[in-house]
Amino acid sequence: MARVLLVNPPFYRLLGSKYNANSLGIAYIASYLNKRDHDAWLYNADYVSDTGYIKVKKIFSNFDSYKNYFRDEDNAIWHEVKHNIVRFKPDWVGYTSYTANISAIKIISDKVKKADPTIKQVVGGVHATLDSNILKDLTSIDYSIQREGEEAFTALVENKNPKFIPGVVSRDKGGILFKTGIAPVIKNIDTLPMPERQKFWNIPEVEKKNVDVSYVNTIRGCPYKCTYCASPFHWDRKTTRLRSPQSVLEEMHLLKNNYYVPTQFDYSASANIDSKDQLKIEDNTIVYFVDDVFTVKKKRVKEILKMMIKDNLKMRWKCEARADHLDDEICELMAEAGCERVKIGFESGSNRILSEVKKLETREEMLIGANMLKKAGVPFSAYFMAGFPGETDEDLKKTIDFAKKIDADYYSLSVLAPYYGTELYEQLIKNGHELDQQPWEYFFHQSPKPMVNDKLSTKVLSEYLSLAELNSKNERKNGYV
16 A cells, blocks of 8 residues: 655645645545555645635736745745655655646655655646656656546556556656656546545644535546647547536535535625735535536536436536537526536637637627526626737727626636647747746746737736726625636
């Protein structure tokens, strides 16, 4: 039996916020290992034991202080995380990665190796999948895993030869990387055990209720090919796999019987917290379907919704959707089944930009979907981005106009970060942009300055970011993001 610690590195804490949710990627790996009689735990280094979350606008303004953490590798937070990992006395440590936390993983893994070189360290997740050479940067990490980690990580823990484990990148004696290719997808994801929701390292027993374990994944993959998104390659868009409605309902009943806290709560910042920059959010009061697109197959989603209604679950929930997947029946079923938020990536109000990024939707189609949600009384969050290559003030003004026109319940605003491995990243590198010279920690979508666009005026960009002010009135009518 191996002792394993699966780590979600600090990121939002560096921005003055936190992430108290159960990270499902490593939670699935932990449950897979535990089913095989290993002792796998989850360590969320982004956890903070309070209910205050800072607003998006504040996250943008904290970017400069965020960068300072990476300039000071002796900062107390890095020593704290290293200490908590070593104190666990693991045989194996696994880090979940995305582009913006690679620098954090580098700092932490170096300190862990120095403290105890016998610990085997592994990196997986999105960035490790996209970058088969990441071990050249992460010199203290022993292995990386490309794509799904349940089978590959378990094979490593059980001392299989890494040169014969699909999806594993290792080093030979000369330090040269040895690659076995991408891990094969798990075709029937109904066979996976439910994600780990109990074994949380470094969280006192009385605080474990603060960990939001109401995140549910029902789909692996996304059939779309938006150029700014890493999902097409990370999951392999040709093999989108869906859990059965029966499996989804089984997990919802498990949540309701063991973790879910039914409540109606006023999420208004003014009602709950002193700071105007914060919202109060209580965890495990709403189920979050974290699929790229929960509504990807209409027949299936209708079946799930009808089963939720038939079972009289009475659970509040939210999901990610595309506006063009919606119809009146889906929206009415969502309302009846307890949906309290649909999160829709509109991205832009300019049809020219939507076409260039291969969104495969038009402004007009998205407006129809938004109106159907409003008609059914289902609240929705609108996600927009600015700073696309070639985007002009005129394009961004169309986005601002469209954002106001849809009258969303909540607005989440981003400035484009072309993540490593996306089609957009590759296009920009090919066209001479020096994105590969940027520090990894700059690659996240709430960096305030456009990375690849110098055409947008400060005035129009500020007008775009000021859309966040529309959220104040909506927070008072249940502004759960």
